[in-house]
Amino acid sequence: MGLKDYSRRRFVKQNSLAGIGAAVTMSISPTILAKCITDTGTPAILGGEKIRTKEWPGWPMWDPAADEEQVVKVLRSGVWSRADLVTEFEKKWAETIGSKRCLAVVNGTNALIASLVQLGIGGGDEVLVPPYTFIATVISILQTGAMPVFVDTDPETFQIDCDKIEAKITPRTKAILPVHILGLPADMITIMDIAKSHNLIVVEDACQAWLAEINNKKVGTFGNAGCFSFQNSKNIPIGEGGAIVSDDDEFMDRCYSYHNYGNPYGTLIGTVGSGTVMAGTKMRITEYQAAIGLAQMKRLEEQTVKRNENAAYLRARIKNIPGILPYKLNNKVTKAAFHLFPFRYKKEEFRELTRSEFLKALQAEGIPASGGYTPLNKMPYLKNVLETKNFKLMYPPEMLDYNKFMERNQCPVNDQLCGEAVWIFHSLLLAEKSDMDDIANAVDRIHRNADKIKNNNLK
Numbered sequence: 001m002g003l004k005d006y007s008r009r010r011f012v013k014q015n016s017l018a019g020i021g022a023a024v025t026m027s028i029s030p031t032i033l034a035k036c037i038t039d040t041g042t043p044a045i046l047g048g049e050k051i052r053t054k055e056w057p058g059w060p061m062w063d064p065a066a067d068e069e070q071v072v073k074v075l076r077s078g079v080w081s082r083a084d085l086v087t088e089f090e091k092k093w094a095e096t097i098g099s100k101r102c103l104a105v106v107n108g109t110n111a112l113i114a115s116l117v118q119l120g121i122g123g124g125d126e127v128l129v130p131p132y133t134f135i136a137t138v139i140s141i142l143q144t145g146a147m148p149v150f151v152d153t154d155p156e157t158f159q160i161d162c163d164k165i166e167a168k169i170t171p172r173t174k175a176i177l178p179v180h181i182l183g184l185p186a187d188m189i190t191i192m193d194i195a196k197s198h199n200l201i202v203v204e205d206a207c208q209a210w211l212a213e214i215n216n217k218k219v220g221t222f223g224n225a226g227c228f229s230f231q232n233s234k235n236i237p238i239g240e241g242g243a244i245v246s247d248d249d250e251f252m253d254r255c256y257s258y259h260n261y262g263n264p265y266g267t268l269i270g271t272v273g274s275g276t277v278m279a280g281t282k283m284r285i286t287e288y289q290a291a292i293g294l295a296q297m298k299r300l301e302e303q304t305v306k307r308n309e310n311a312a313y314l315r316a317r318i319k320n321i322p323g324i325l326p327y328k329l330n331n332k333v334t335k336a337a338f339h340l341f342p343f344r345y346k347k348e349e350f351r352e353l354t355r356s357e358f359l360k361a362l363q364a365e366g367i368p369a370s371g372g373y374t375p376l377n378k379m380p381y382l383k384n385v386l387e388t389k390n391f392k393l394m395y396p397p398e399m400l401d402y403n404k405f406m407e408r409n410q411c412p413v414n415d416q417l418c419g420e421a422v423w424i425f426h427s428l429l430l431a432e433k434s435d436m437d438d439i440a441n442a443v444d445r446i447h448r449n450a451d452k453i454k455n456n457n458l459k
């Protein structure tokens with residue numbers, strides 16, 4: 001049997017017998033199939049030709065002709081502090097998300113802090129949070145004075161493991177902070193049920209999950225508040241920026257106040273002596289940020305659809321490669337955001353090629369990828385915070401014992417996931433479907449040549 005025949009048979013077998021859906025099988029055209037089965041070359045890391053030589057779509061995207069008019073208008077107007085365009089951005093984002101209100105703030109981190117604080121979370125409270133997230137999620141809890149309590153991760157969805165939430169609830173637990181990490185929705189139906197039965201606040205960290213949905217409802221609208229980030233790498237990039245959404249008018253009025261020095265809701269920007277009502281801070285975004293955001297918002301829906309289509313196609317292409325376990329979406333998810341496309345890498349199926357060796361080989365093929373997060377429940381910042389003056393004033397000594405904290409916050413599944421995850425950045429999903437084949441073919445090539453790579457390249 002020739003190599004081509006072998007590859008063809010292997011492909012057909014894996015994509016029919018192993019249960020690939022009929023719709024997906026049918027969506028792979030003969031041309032693409034031909035491309036899939038002819039890729040048998042030497043891995044680039046061993047001197048072969050790169051699979052991918054074309055550039056991937058860059059990020060952020062910007063179309064001067066379509067996007068710049070309003071930004072330039074703002075710059076020339078001299079009205080740069082918060083005014084009408086920020087309000088317009090908020091209205092549009094609330095509408096887009098299906099929420100009554102939106103407040104734009106300086107970034108996602110502060111959106112989370114403001115939400116937690118204005119929902120009454122503070123010193124002495126515990127907040128349940130997954131460790132598989134960006135550090136800002138945990139920092140936001142610590143900034144309020146509350147104690148993060150880590151709930152282990154479900155390795156298939158990469159999200160908080162809902163079956164492990166209730167075991168972590170104590171009399172101090174006041175809130176759950178689920179994160180729709182990588183843009184894949186956490187199971188908000190189950191989380192809201194748990195929250196309801198234990199009378200807990202829910203703040204959704206949707207900082208990576210713009211337009212993602214569960215049962216056709218956008219994430220960020222399930223909990224008491226939803227928080228978004230518009231930082232430069234995000235699917236709506238503004239450079240920096242964030243938003244809080246909620247249907248609760250009183251809460252949103254308080255957030256507004258908090259983001260504007262504690263001045264009462266409705267106070268004009270720039271007013272002094274307005275009868276400050278709370279110890280607020282300043283979290284306002286500028287008019288030129290809003291102008292950039294409005295331009296970016298226009299392309300979000302179309303890009304999100306494309307990411308979903310390409311992710312589904314790529315998933316189908318790689319899921320039968322031994323040792324590659326792509327993300328799963330729980331069955332209530334109707335749309336994901338795919339800030340990242342994740343899969344787990346099992347080195348046992350790759351002749352013990354380590355993940356970092358695999359990533360190097362993938363990079364050599366022209367496919368940028370990363371290993372993602374390291375466990376957030378095990379880092380020195382936690383020891384540091386437990387030793388602060390404020391924490392000593394707010395918690396009994398047994399809660400500040402670092403070893404006990406570490407013991408209580410073990411998340412072994414997350415530890416393993418952090419060692420196995422591979423991420424592909426969302427802008428690659430904005431290339432064409434045929435470009436997804438380059439990714440799949442590179443993974444497949446590394447798999448077929450894992451022994452050679454292990455023996456020849458990395459001694």
Ligand SMILES: Cc1ncc(COP(=O)(O)O)c(C=O)c1O
Nearest residue numbers: 107108109134136137207229231
């Ligand atoms: C999951 C998550 N939470 C919170 C944040 C914080 O957002 P920002 O960077 O806008 O402060 C980020 C952004 O990187 C994030 O990815």
